[in-house]
Amino acid sequence: MEKKIQLYNSISRQKEEFKPIHDTHVGMYVCGPTVYSDVHLGNCRTFISFDIIFRYLKFIGYKVRYVRNITDVGHLLDDGEDRILKGARLQQLEPMEVVQKYTNGFHAMMRIFNTEEPSIEPRATGHIVEQIEMVQQIIDNGYAYEANGSVYFDTLKFAQSTGEYGKLSGRVIEELVAESRDNLKNQDEKRHPSDFAIWMKAAPEHIMKWNSPWSIGFPGWHLECSAMSTKYLGTHFDIHGGGNDLKFPHHENEIAQNIGSCGCHPAKYWLHTNMLLLNGKKMSKSDGNTISPLELFSGDSVHISQGYSPMVVKFFMLQAHYSAPLDLTDEGLQAAEKGFKRLMEASKILSKLQGLNAGKGSLDEEMIGLADAALTEMSDDFSTPKALAKLFELVPKINSLGDGKLSLNDVSDTALDHVRQSFHGLIFDVFGLKDEQAGENNAVDGLMNLILSIRQKARANKDWPTSDEIRDGLKAAGIVVKDSKDGSSWTYE
RNA sequence: GGUCUCGUGGCCGAGAGGCUUAGGCAAAGGUCUGCAAAACCUUCUACAGCGGUUCGAAUCCGCUCGAGACCUCCA
Numbered sequence A: 001m002e003k004k005i006q007l008y009n010s011i012s013r014q015k016e017e018f019k020p021i022h023d024t025h026v027g028m029y030v031c032g033p034t035v036y037s038d039v040h041l042g043n044c045r046t047f048i049s050f051d052i053i054f055r056y057l058k059f060i061g062y063k064v065r066y067v068r069n070i071t072d073v074g075h076l077l078d079d080g081e082d083r084i085l086k087g088a089r090l091q092q093l094e095p096m097e098v099v100q101k102y103t104n105g106f107h108a109m110m111r112i113f114n115t116e117e118p119s120i121e122p123r124a125t126g127h128i129v130e131q132i133e134m135v136q137q138i139i140d141n142g143y144a145y146e147a148n149g150s151v152y153f154d155t156l157k158f159a160q161s162t163g164e165y166g167k168l169s170g171r172v173i174e175e176l177v178a179e180s181r182d183n184l185k186n187q188d189e190k191r192h193p194s195d196f197a198i199w200m201k202a203a204p205e206h207i208m209k210w211n212s213p214w215s216i217g218f219p220g221w222h223l224e225c226s227a228m229s230t231k232y233l234g235t236h237f238d239i240h241g242g243g244n245d246l247k248f249p250h251h252e253n254e255i256a257q258n259i260g261s262c263g264c265h266p267a268k269y270w271l272h273t274n275m276l277l278l279n280g281k282k283m284s285k286s287d288g289n290t291i292s293p294l295e296l297f298s299g300d301s302v303h304i305s306q307g308y309s310p311m312v313v314k315f316f317m318l319q320a321h322y323s324a325p326l327d328l329t330d331e332g333l334q335a336a337e338k339g340f341k342r343l344m345e346a347s348k349i350l351s352k353l354q355g356l357n358a359g360k361g362s363l364d365e366e367m368i369g370l371a372d373a374a375l376t377e378m379s380d381d382f383s384t385p386k387a388l389a390k391l392f393e394l395v396p397k398i399n400s401l402g403d404g405k406l407s408l409n410d411v412s413d414t415a416l417d418h419v420r421q422s423f424h425g426l427i428f429d430v431f432g433l434k435d436e437q438a439g440e441n442n443a444v445d446g447l448m449n450l451i452l453s454i455r456q457k458a459r460a461n462k463d464w465p466t467s468d469e470i471r472d473g474l475k476a477a478g479i480v481v482k483d484s485k486d487g488s489s490w491t492y493e
Numbered sequence B: 001g002g003u004c005u006c007g008u009g010g011c012c013g014a015g016a017g018g019c020u021u022a023g024g025c026a027a028a029g030g031u032c033u034g035c036a037a038a039a040c041c042u043u044c045u046a047c048a049g050c051g052g053u054u055c056g057a058a059u060c061c062g063c064u065c066g067a068g069a070c071c072u073c074c075a
Helices: A041-059 A083-091 A095-112 A124-140 A155-162 A173-179 A223-233 A244-262 A293-298 A310-318 A330-352 A364-379 A384-403 A413-430 A442-460 A464-476
Strands: A006-009 A014-017 A025-030 A063-068 A144-147 A150-153 A196-201 A217-219 A237-243 A267-273 A276-278 A326-328 A479-484 A487-492
Touching: A006 A267, A025 A041, A025 A223, A041 A063, A041 A095, A041 A237, A041 A267, A041 A276, A041 A293, A041 A310, A041 A413, A063 A223, A083 A095, A095 A293, A124 A144, A124 A150, A124 A196, A124 A217, A124 A223, A124 A244, A150 A244, A155 A173, A155 A244, A196 A244, A217 A223, A223 A237, A223 A244, A237 A244, A244 A267, A293 A310, A310 A330, A310 A384, A326 A330, A330 A384, A330 A413, A364 A384, A364 A413, A384 A413, A442 A464, A442 A479, A442 A487, A464 A479
Parallel strands: A025 A063, A025 A237, A237 A267, A276 A326
Antiparallel strands: A006 A014, A144 A150, A150 A196, A196 A217, A479 A487
16 A cells, blocks of 8 residues: 555554555454434444545555444443343334334434445344354353353453453553442352453343353343454454443453453554534533434524534534544534535536646646645544645635636646545545535526526626526525626525 | 543634644635625634743643543443
8 A cells, every 4th residue: 555544543542554464455343333222423423433434445445344333232221221122111112123223223324424334234133153152262261250140251360361451441450349330230240340241141021132051141242342343354353443432341341352262352453533522511411412413404403503414514523533522513513514615616616627738737736735635644543634624725726726816727637637536535435525515406507507697698788686686586595696707606505 | 539531713623842824614804796695815823720841842741720531321
């Protein structure tokens, strides 16, 4: 690969050069959602971030296998009830109906945000056999013990003999003793408070349960990711990602399970996305400081003054680095909406520009430089904000070329092609943005051409009332007319 | 309470020891325009506070204040 990527590895706590295990192929695993309710907006940020990483790696030539799971069993609530089962009980649905319902909703939302589908999207319940095998391996290696039909991971023994526990999250096993609460389920069956269940015996009324060597039960949360990443990416793969709230215990325990079962570190690079805040505070349903994606789109929320389209929301997210917290505010969204439109307009103008057929233009070097710089910024830990900044530096050039303030004699067509490739490549192929206003409607184009030509005649005759009537009427219909020296153009508001 | 992260101009957000006025939005002035919008040009120079290290700090260290994450379900 020509591009050298630097990325921040959570486990080493520093930026490293990305060197894939296999030259041209990259394996990436991202912890997907637990499908027990509508997808959270913060979730969307995480998956959009990894979608862009996936797309960028492909864009620069890697073959990427991107695995993102669906967790549909084993993820328990505080009181020990399975999240899926609680959803089923409350909505009077079969557990798998709950799973299907919210999986569908999640997929629909990912499509709305124009993300690509992962290469493989495995489900926890589809990999019970693999999980049972992994539990057995861990027991065989002496890092787990059975108690009452449940199996627990022996964190103390693992920590003492491998020294691996706590590396990712920076935790020390001794401290976990004092910190661990004692009101968790089956605390008495554990040898150590920080031990965690990898197989749980099911109560008789529990619906989702499977036969195993230890009991009729279900796998522990964390185990599904260990089992499925191993199955589809191997025991050691390139990138493991997720939200940073999963660092502990989820990812820490995942690492323990992988090392405990096969002796290998699952991932070379750990990437963590940061939280999305609303008005400077954590989103929280209980105090009303929350907004759903659909409310954001419709504007039906006290936190925003209007609706924002999915691409505006996505653009807003791209203006911040994935590893930094991002504060969602109405003002911020409004700024993003304008910026996004400006970028899209420039992109449209860029498609139509034609420069010199031969030779070099005086603007060539600068424009190519900015376009290349935008791509290079992405190699620095996938910095979408820096890449966007470079693209925005190109915007005045593009607009000036478009309306004649800069001469097309000063730029070569080869240079424009080069710029187009990077500009459009980044915006559409890597960021996965799309022009929501792009009318693929020939009838509208035809009508607008007709209307604008009538107005042009009125203007030529200095018939301002007619000219303004047309412009005002169109404005009322949501269409903005822009006059320039060589005619008028239009765009949706 | 413990572990960790962060605090940048009117707002959002990059940067991470000495040239970046990063970028977006807003605001002001100007060019263009029948008017307007758009576009273009120009202006607005900040790094929570207090100490310290250094020739030099927004960038390193300490303390204070504030925010957030994890420890307990969460991306």
